[in-house]
Amino acid sequence: MLLKDKSGVVFGVANKRSIAYACARSASAQGARLILTYQNERLEKATKELADALPNEAIALECDVSDEAALDGAFAQIADHMPQVDFGVHSIAFAPREELEGRFTDTTRAGWTKALDVSAYSMTAITRRMEALMPEGGSLVTMTYFGSEKVMPRYNVMGPAKAALEASVRYLAADLGPKGIRVNAISAGPIRTLAASGVSGFSQFLDIAKEKSPLRRNTSADEVGDAVVFLASPLSRGITGTTMWVDCGYHIMAL
Numbered sequence: 001m002l003l004k005d006k007s008g009v010v011f012g013v014a015n016k017r018s019i020a021y022a023c024a025r026s027a028s029a030q031g032a033r034l035i036l037t038y039q040n041e042r043l044e045k046a047t048k049e050l051a052d053a054l055p056n057e058a059i060a061l062e063c064d065v066s067d068e069a070a071l072d073g074a075f076a077q078i079a080d081h082m083p084q085v086d087f088g089v090h091s092i093a094f095a096p097r098e099e100l101e102g103r104f105t106d107t108t109r110a111g112w113t114k115a116l117d118v119s120a121y122s123m124t125a126i127t128r129r130m131e132a133l134m135p136e137g138g139s140l141v142t143m144t145y146f147g148s149e150k151v152m153p154r155y156n157v158m159g160p161a162k163a164a165l166e167a168s169v170r171y172l173a174a175d176l177g178p179k180g181i182r183v184n185a186i187s188a189g190p191i192r193t194l195a196a197s198g199v200s201g202f203s204q205f206l207d208i209a210k211e212k213s214p215l216r217r218n219t220s221a222d223e224v225g226d227a228v229v230f231l232a233s234p235l236s237r238g239i240t241g242t243t244m245w246v247d248c249g250y251h252i253m254a255l
């Protein structure tokens with residue numbers, strides 16, 4: 001029970017395949033009390049059912065991270081339910097579908113702005129608001145991908161978005177370290193989810209990762225969830241500002 005009596009907020013549940021939900025399952029199984037957030041009303045019923053299915057107490061709230069007023073409203077509700085929060089998981093990304101096919105060179109200004117806003121800036125927007133709920137310190141974790149460092153076909157604008165997210169993690173960690181708040185990223189191997197299905201030809205990512213990874217298999221969402229438990233728990237108390245790989249070792253391979 002690594003997270004017994006701890007309170008956490010998991011941002012970005014869309015369905016049972018969401019990495020956010022795997023994080024919620026792992027954290028809940030370790031005793032955490034949770035708030036799950038979903039993007040819009042369309043996801044409300046399913047996310048509430050998913051919250052009810054967790055082994056420990058959990059509720060679900062709406063939070064659209066692209067809107068400052070919606071963020072403020074969501075955080076007012078979070079503070080009502082959890083005046084003090086121990087950990088947070090940011091598991092949110094978006095790019096318009098047309099940006100995830102064809103050439104990176106053809107990225108539009110609007111596509112770039114949307115992708116960077118939702119996928120990278122939202123981590124800073126959330127972290128600043130979480131800081132106010134973490135007077136005794138805490139741990140924040142976000143989800144990134146290898147496309148930030150190496151070119152992945154058709155990942156396109158999400159590459160710079162994840163690079164910006166990883167750099168943000170370092171700056172946030174430096175700002176908040178003196179307050180005992182740690183900020184880290186997990187770089188997960190490819191996992192079949194709703195967001196992943198937006199990248200055209202995503203099955204190829206899975207096949208190659210399975211063939212080339214030292215562990216010769218794909219990463220599961222539950223493995224990411226368990227790594228979040230580690231980063232949220234005191235076991236990782238000396239770790240901040242890092243990107244931790246949970247990708248069956250794929251990133252070490254050149255060929």
Ligand SMILES: NC(=O)c1ccc[n+]([C@@H]2O[C@H](COP(=O)([O-])OP(=O)(O)OC[C@H]3O[C@@H](n4cnc5c(N)ncnc54)[C@H](O)[C@@H]3O)[C@@H](O)[C@H]2O)c1
Nearest residue numbers: 012013014018019039064065092093143190191193194195
């Ligand atoms: N699936 C993979 O292969 C993989 C690998 C590495 C990293 N990741 C990252 O993991 C995170 C979670 O993605 P996932 O694969 O679980 O897919 P997912 O589709 O289940 O989750 C993405 C979430 O982002 C939310 N979202 C999008 N725009 C939003 C907005 N404006 N406000 C609030 N929420 C918004 C969606 O509603 C959804 O819940 C993302 O950051 C993704 O880039 C995924």
